[in-house]
Every structure is written in structure tokens, then in C-alpha cells.
Amino acid sequence: MYGMGILKGLGVTIRHFFESYAEDIRYSGRRYFGAKSDFSERQGIDTRGVYTVQYPEEKIAVPERFRFVPFLVVNDADHPEAPGEDWCTSCGICSKVCPPQCIWIVRGEDPVTKRPIPQPEAFYIDTDICMNCGYCAEFCPFDAIKMDHDYELASYDRTTYHIHDKARLSKPFSYWMSIAPTTANEEARDRGSWEHSDVVKEKKKAGGAAVAYTPTESPAEVLALLKANAPKPEPEPEAAAASTAVASPVAGEAPAAEAADGEKAARLAKREAALARKRAAKEQSGE
Ligand code: SF4
Ligand code: SF4
Known part of the structure; x- marks a missing residue:
């Protein structure tokens, strides 16, 4: 009817x-x-x-899946191995997929070799242009950019204040866990660890193991796990020398290690000199 x-x-x-x-x-x-x-x-x-x-x-x-402007995940200030380190590797995928193109990234470079390093030197998001679609967070292969729950961003200045820089965008991992414990757990489960995927790879390469994933919704528990698995601090140089002298069963082992260090330093110096020559030639040719 x-x-x-x-x-x-x-x-x-x-x-x-x-x-x-x-x-x-x-x-x-x-x-x-x-x-x-x-x-x-x-x-x-x-x-x-x-x-x-x-x-x-x-x-x-707000519900856990609520999304407002993105933020960047960094290690907590009391992280035992790399406090405050960026999770972002400046791969640029988020800025490529962003539909309104409101992300700017400046990739960091090694101060000596001037080669690019996997860390952002600068990171900007224009929050007036961001449409909160969450694509950046969906596509980031390093779980380094997340959608925030903080929606109170109004201000009288819509020129610079709404362009969030790296300092303003960076928030600790414990904050991410506190606003989205379910997603943080799902991601850590998929990485197999509570650590960054690059750290997992590096530790595996070195023959060690990263902090295994254990389900928890408490950021404090994650920090405790990281601290429990952090490498023990290096002994004092004098103590180390004394223990090497006592413990080293092979005569000539220490000189061999010193020789290897010397070779490495010479190789690095050679590479630096070659790079400096290259830079000077470039400047001379006015490129
Ligand atoms: S996709 Fe992730 S790791 Fe790559 S630049 Fe964006 S935030 Fe950084
Ligand atoms: S939420 Fe969408 S619009 Fe905003 S920065 Fe990420 S990809 Fe761009």
C-alpha cells in the first residue's frame, strides 16, 4: 500500500x-x-x-575505526633501543596514493655520504586539503602512518597552522595502541613482532630474533617486552679489555680484530675521498 x-x-x-x-x-x-x-x-x-x-x-x-587527519608513528621516548625513532622510511607511497595530493615528504640523507637514508627529514600534511580518506594509512607498508581520533583542530589561522609538520605529526606508538588496540594487535600479529618490520629483518639477518608478538592491549606491557628483550649494555671499555685478556683463548685474536677495523676505516676513507672528488668535479662543471 x-x-x-x-x-x-x-x-x-x-x-x-x-x-x-x-x-x-x-x-x-x-x-x-x-x-x-x-x-x-x-x-x-x-x-x-x-x-x-x-x-x-x-x-x-569515537569508535576505534574512527579516522581524522593522519599522524606518524614514532618509537616511545623510553624505548630501550631507539627512543623516538621514526617508523616512516620515507618510501613516498602515501604521498603517491593520496587523492588530493596533500602530503609532502623530504627524504633524509646521510650527512657524510649525502646518500638517501630511509628516514624522512621533513614531512608535511595540509590538513585543510586532507579528506580523511585513510588511503595513506591503508597503503603504508611499514604501519607508520595512522588516522588520528583528535578532531578538535579548528583555529583562527588557516595558513600555516593547518599544515602539520613532522614534529606535530609524530606521536608515540603507545598513543596509537591506546586509541586503536585491536588494529595495533592485528598489525603486530601480521609482522610477527611488536617491533618495526625493518628491525625484525635486521635482527633476523644478524641471527637474532625480534620481540615476538604476544597479544596485549596494554602499551606498558609492550614496552616491558621490548625492555626485557633489549641487548644488554656494553661493558665499560676497561672491564671489556680485562675480560677479553682473560677470556680470549686464541692468541692474536684481538690484534686480528683491530686489523679488520683498520681495513674498514681505510675503505671508508677511500670512499669518502672518491665522493669528495666527484662532488668537486660536479661543482666545477657547474651542474
Ligand atoms: S607510506 Fe609509510 S613509510 Fe612510506 S612515506 Fe608514507 S608514512 Fe612513510
Ligand atoms: S587521509 Fe587521504 S587525503 Fe588525507 S593525507 Fe591520507 S590519503 Fe591524503
């Missing part, structure tokens, strides 16, 4: 209208008083009626 859909829709509206008053009476006095406010209960999916949130004094908790 024609018009049934309209009547059904109106029925839903009328039900919400009456339920709003019924629920207000039921929760009366519990909005701001008492140990257990009704606010957390009435944000749930089972809530009935219409409920007014007194923003900005009250804020609705």
Missing part, C-alpha cells in the same frame, strides 16, 4: 520522541551527579530516545 514507508518512518520519529522523555525521567539526576554518570551508558548502541550531548563539556567516545 502506498504511503506505508512514510508512516513507518513517522512511527520511528514518534517513538524516539516519547522515549526521550521516558529515558530522561529514568536517568533523572544521574547526568552530572554520582559516581556513575548516565553519559557513558547513553552513548551506547542500546540507548533509546534522543540524547543531547553538551559539547564541548561532554564528548562522545
